[in-house]
Amino acid sequence: MNNNKPNTTNFIKKLINKDLLLNKYKIINTRFPPEPNGHIHLGHAKAICLNFGIAETYKGVCNLRFDDTNPTEEAIEYVKSIKKNINWLGFKWNERAHYSSNYFDKLYSYAIDLIKKGLAYVDNLSHNAIKLFRGTLKSPGKSSPYRNRNIKESLILFTKMKAGKANEGKACLRVKINMTSPNITMRDPILYRIKYIKHYHTGNKWCIYPMYDFTHCISDAIEKITHSLCTLEFQDNKQLYIWLLNNINFDIQPKQYEFSRLAVEYNITSKRKLNILIKGHIADGWKDPRILTLSGLRRKGYTAKSIREFCKRVNVTRQNSNIELNVLEACIREELNENTIRIMAVVNPIKIIIINISKTHKELINIYNHPTKPELGNRELVFSKEIYIDKNDFRETPHKQYKRLALGKEVRLRNAYIIKAEAIEKDIKKEVTNIYCTYDSYTLNKKPLDNRHIKGVIHWVSSKDCIKAEFRIYDKLFNIKDPNASIGFLNYISTKSLVIYKGLIEAYILKAKLGESLQVEREGYYCVRGICYSKINIVLNRIVTLKHSLRFPPNKS
Structure with a gap:
């Protein structure tokens, strides 16, 4: 993959171009149909950019439609988060948001019509029996004993189901197609099931709820969607999509096209599996920065621009692939570097x-905030008798290739002077606590007068101009490249996905705004997630490392 050349014409756009040349459509209508049972993730962002992007390209419309046919896990909080994240990405849906639950009355009437046509029947087999009767890929299914139930009886029973006069799990409505079809989806799929659960949008009006396959194609047709774009796991459902629309006799029928799901190395992009992580308290809710929900990525410090750029760089194809994590990281790193x-x-x-x-001694050193962009201003560093450096930048007995501070060796302080380690002080554990140095007063951003060669440059902060800060170092949640492919994916959780350090940062951080991104020199890009001026408590989330840089030592906080 060429990570620097975004894909501009995918196979879906080619299909649309062909349709327009043949005058099949006057306007292109797409939709994004999330189920409000969790926060949307990076895979949804790909679908959002595709559907809303097509509407923008062809001056069409894109509907936001909530696929809310399963009240068990759905909630208004997820509706709000989905809307918020779509707006954050920079997209607006056509007019008001749509809900599949708004079509429940129409869906019910279409189900009645299918019963009257002899194409649907009420089945009293249990869920397990239906699954058993359906057969396998190698063996055909067999008909339910209720399959030939007469139309009048099915109508009466379906009406009782709607009225709440049937027990949950004891009856369902199935469509009569072909129990020997090689496509298992076509073996009399269920259209309606009973659920005595209050729906977040319709309340207690309904106790029977339509299945996704029945709802989705009809909702597309009602909204006059021209191109119904979904991921490859729905390609076996396409035959049912077409069958239902043909037998309900819609004048204008949408066309379904499938593209590959998004998978990113070291990450899970399955809402079901994400839910397992959250319910198992492995992830800290849907906004955990270690998972690829848009809420989590935002909290970590990713921008909408970087997510859209990533979606451009990922090809829209029918070929499943596992995208390298560095493709995502490169998008945010390139933006923040600028x-x-x-x-x-x-x-x-x-x-x-x-x-x-x-x-x-308190000397002020003026430096630019960005090495190549003077318009970003400058600031003053304080150079004083006591300063702090990173423990990793000092060795008592260094190896030959060591280029930082060591006893008897010199190193340059970033934007300041050359210093030389003369002596050290240790505690009772024999750990170094203080390093005594001399500085060369003629080397402020200059070479030594005797032109001696100084190889190393290290960062520092002054004791007179720093404050305490908490650094949250986020890394990969999984320690294998493809946790999606593993049944036991929970066995591969990394113990180093979050390490917290208590350190020091320039007091300039107090001028930063909540949510602002900064480059911490030699360490990475960070997002300011907490500022409490009364307690001087700064919290920073690491967004991404500097390129080819991971300076932090093993798990230690």
Whole structure:
């Protein structure tokens, strides 16, 4: 895959172009039909960009329609989050939002018509018996003993089902097609089942609810959708989609086209599996930054622009593939590299004491906020007797290739002076607590006067100009590339998907806004997720590492 060349013409657009040349449609109508049983994820973002993008390209319309036919898991909070995330991505649906539940009366009347035509019947087999009678890919199904129930009796029983006079699981409505079809979906699929659960949108009006396959094609037809775009797992349902529309006799019939689902390495993009992670308290709800829900990505610090760019770079094809995680990370990294202010922080601090300056020394060093964009302004660093560096940037006994601070060795402080480690102080555990250094006062952003070669540059903060901060280091939730393919995917949860450090950051952070992104030099890009001025408590989420950089030591907080 060429990650730098977004796909501009996919096979779906080619089909639409052909349809327009043949004058099949005057206007292109698409739809995005999420089920409100959780927050939408990156896979949904691909479908959103495709459906709304096609409507924009061809000056058509795209409907937002909630597929709310299963009240068991659906809730108004999910409706709100879906709307919020679609708007955040930068898309607007046609007029008001639609709901499949708004069509329940029409769907019921169409079901009655199918019974009257002898094409549907009430079945009293149990759920397990229906599954058993349906057969397998290798063996044909066999007819239910209720399949030839007369039309009048099915009408009476279906009316009783609607009136709440039948027990849940004891009756359902099935369509009569072909129990020996090689496509199992066509072996008398269920149209309606009984559920005595209050619906978030219709309340207690209904106790029978239509199945997705019955609802979806009819909703498309009612809304005059021209191109019904769905993922490949629905290709076996396409035959039923067409059969139902033909037998309900709609004048204008939508066409279903399938494209591949989105899968990203080291991640789960199945709402069912995400729900398992959340209910098992492995993920901290739908907004956990370690999962690929849009809410989680937003909380982590991803932007709408970066998500749209990612969706452009991922081809819309019929070939399933597992997209490399670095494709997603490259999109946000490229955007942030262009427009984020650079700031210094020490995640794992150790104190440096400059022995050849006084305690009252406080020197201001003016630096740019971005190396190539002076329009982003500048700021002042404080250079003082006591500063902090990262513990990883000091070695008591370094190897030959070590280019940072070591006893008797020199290193440059970023945007400041060259320092030399002269001595160290240790605690009772024999761990280094203080490093005593000298600094060369003639080397402020300059080479030494004797032209000695200094290889290393490290970041730092001043004790007189830093505040405490919490750094949340998010990494891959899974330690295998394709957890989607594993039945036991829960066995591959990484123990290092979140590591929290208590460190120090420049006081300049107090000028940042909640949700603002910054580059912490040499460490990565971070999003400001918490600012409490009274307690000086700063919380930063790592969005993504710098390219080819992962500086943090193993799990330690």
